[in-house]
Amino acid sequence: MPSAIRALKGQTVIINCLYSNKNGEQLRIKWGKKNSAQALCDYTYNKNDAKYTVWHCKEHANITVDLSTNSSSLTIHDLHLEDSSVYFCQLFIEIPPPALMAYGNGTRLTVEASPTVQLRAETLPYPHEGIQLICISLEFYPENIQVSWFQDGQLITNGTKNGRLCANTDGSFSIISFLNLSLFDWNEGRNYSCQVNHSTLSAPITEMISAPNEDVKDNKSLTWATVLRLMILVVATLIAMSAFILYFRLHTGKTPLDNHQARLFSSCGGALQQSRAFSLRSSGY
Missing domain, CATH: 2.60.40.10 (Immunoglobulins)
Known part of the structure; x- marks a missing residue:
């Protein structure tokens, strides 16, 4: 035999x-x-x-x-x-x-036993706003296993974490690995993949995920809309400030900045006078 x-x-x-x-x-x-x-x-x-x-x-x-x-x-x-x-x-x-x-x-x-691999994305609750990718490797034996994360084919090391190895009732093992992403990174439309390697596999198992196209489009539309609103707000603010300065100069001959600097100098002068008076009292004059 x-x-x-x-x-x-x-x-x-x-x-x-x-x-x-x-x-x-x-x-x-x-x-x-x-x-x-x-x-x-x-x-x-x-x-x-x-x-x-x-x-x-x-x-x-x-x-x-x-x-x-x-x-x-x-x-x-x-x-x-x-x-x-x-x-x-x-x-x-x-x-x-x-x-x-x-x-x-x-x-x-x-x-x-070869692992079964599942990959999904979950939204993190406030205040940890972002996306958490969860890669689950199920029912493998022996227990040694390697889980890696990739972004557009490039290895990721920051933001990853492996959970503890769990023993199942049939003698196999399971493990969960996490990758945390900001909403900005997730909505960039990049491809993220979880790669699992085990001694029973002839080649690693790779599961891939990315933000739905609707989310990416919505995020880009939201970004452009936000930029446009900010530009309009800045232009309106500049116009209002210019009109105020012009009105103030026509009626006083000075700008608001001139008055503000004068008040600052006046305050500094008052403080300086108080400091000198205190020095004179202390010296007995």
């Missing part, structure tokens, strides 16, 4: 066993796994009486026996993570007596 097999959750695996049976009239083949008292499959064959040829299997396993090649195979369907174990076949030659028994060294089956 092969010494080790690796497979993915949900797949089907076949484990083979070769045996020697030269003179046996009735033989029995059992398939089991380490630390389990019950056999997965049990096959009994009597070459002289077909009614003694019986077999049964439990769970999601099947057994095949090829008497011409003295071989047997155990097939396990729809693998689960808990199917990871050491599997072995046992051969019993029950007739003629004395009964003989032999068994193999075993095959170690390791079941792994």
Whole structure:
């Protein structure tokens, strides 16, 4: 038998066993796994009486026996993570007596699981106004995994955070990664992607997201409308200030700035006089 097999959750695996049976009239083949008292499959064959040829299997396993090649195979369907174990076949030659028994060294089956990746965007509540991208990697095994963020194909390191690794009831793991964006960056229309790499993958899984076109258009329209309103406000303010200055000069011969500077100088002079008076009193003059 092969010494080790690796497979993915949900797949089907076949484990083979070769045996020697030269003179046996009735033989029995059992398939089991380490630390389990019950056999997965049990096959009994009597070459002289077909009614003694019986077999049964439990769970999601099947057994095949090829008497011409003295071989047997155990097939396990729809693998689960808990199917990871050491599997072995046992051969019993029950007739003629004395009964003989032999068994193999075993095959170690390791079941792994590839991650399922989901990516979505959520609006952050006040006062943290912005967008949070959430990348969820679900039900993978083993636990080592790499999650990276990209903006238009460029790696992002600022604003990213990974949550803690969560253990699931079936032995797999899940993890959440976050990317926080300002509303301005989000509405720029850039493409953001979450890339997940795991030992079970032949290539990384990449999920991509960007602001809906309607949001980008609305944001650009809002930006131009805001700029236009500000320009109108600035022009109106300048016109009003010019008219006020002209009116003030025609009636007083000075500008408001001249009066404001005069008041400042007057205040400074008063303060200076008070300071001098205090100095004179302190010196006794």
